[in-house]
Amino acid sequence: MNFGFGAPVSGPLSKPRDLARIVxxxxxxxxxxxxLSDHVVIPRDMEKKYPYSDTGEFPGxxxxxxxxxxxxxxxxxGKTSKLRLVTSVTVVPHRxxxxxxKILATIDVLSEGRLTWGIGVGWCQEEFEAIGTEPFEERGAVTDETIAA
Incomplete structure (x- = not known):
């Protein structure tokens, strides 16, 4: 059995000094x-409720x-030498x-094979619109294309 923890990528503990100390x-x-979680932006107003909490509120x-x-x-x-690095999850259509x-391959090589790429298609249409990426409705096809790359 393996044990892990979430590294803070937002909020008061995400300052470089704190993040380095925590990991x-x-x-x-x-x-x-x-x-490490992934949201490029968090829209102020979201039409849909967050699907992964009982309250519908986004915790991030x-x-x-x-x-x-x-x-x-x-x-x-760069701050660790043994810790496995897990994206949880990369919203694939955002990039x-x-x-x-190329970025993932570089991280994996420079970390000496410690990267695990957890992926998802995204759930927040407003985030897609704010970033200006592919249309929300095409996120599944874009994810397939990225996996193939």
Missing amino acids: GEGEAMGYDYCT RAGGDRHEQLTATAFVA PPVLTA
């Missing part, structure tokens, strides 16, 4: 992996910085397929 201490305590509305997931994963890779593949 370093997690690794020193013997945790196997850390997860902490104030302060919100780091881009893959960049934060590379940062954590261009070939560039995403």
